Amino acid sequence: MEEEVTNPPGSTSEQLPDGILALLGPRTYLSTACETALLLTKAIARNPDRDDLPGVRDRMHARCRLNHKFTGALCSCPCHPQAD
Ligand SMILES: [Zn+2]
Numbered sequence: 855m856e857e858e859v860t861n862p863p864g865s866t867s868e869q870l871p872d873g874i875l876a877l878l879g880p881r882t883y884l885s886t887a888c889e890t891a892l893l894l895t896k897a898i899a900r901n902p903d904r905d906d907l908p909g910v911r912d913r914m915h916a917r918c919r920l921n922h923k924f925t926g927a928l929c930s931c932p933c934h935p936q937a938d
C-alpha cells in the first residue's frame with residue numbers, strides 16, 4: 855500500500871552545500887505533514903463528532919520526514935522529541 859520511497863526520511867541527497875546553508879540564517883521548519891496534522895488538530899476541536907480525524911492526524915505526524923529536504927533544518931513540530 856506504501857508507494858516507492860525515492861527520498862526516504864533523513865536523506866540528505868538534495869541538501870544544499872554547507873557554504874550556502876551558512877548564508878541562509880536561522881531557519882524554523884515545520885514539515886507539510888506536521889503542518890497539516892496541526893490543522894487537523896484544530897479541525898478535531900471544531901468537529902468532535904468526527905472520530906475518523908484523530909487517526910488521520912496521527913498518520914500525518916507519522917509521515918513527517920523530520921529534516922527539510924533542501925536545508926536539513928529539523929521539523930519544529932512538538933510531536934518530535936526535542937534534541938536540545
Ligand atoms: Zn508532527
Ligand SMILES: [Zn+2]
Pocket residue numbers: 885888918919920929930931934
Ligand atoms: Zn514533523
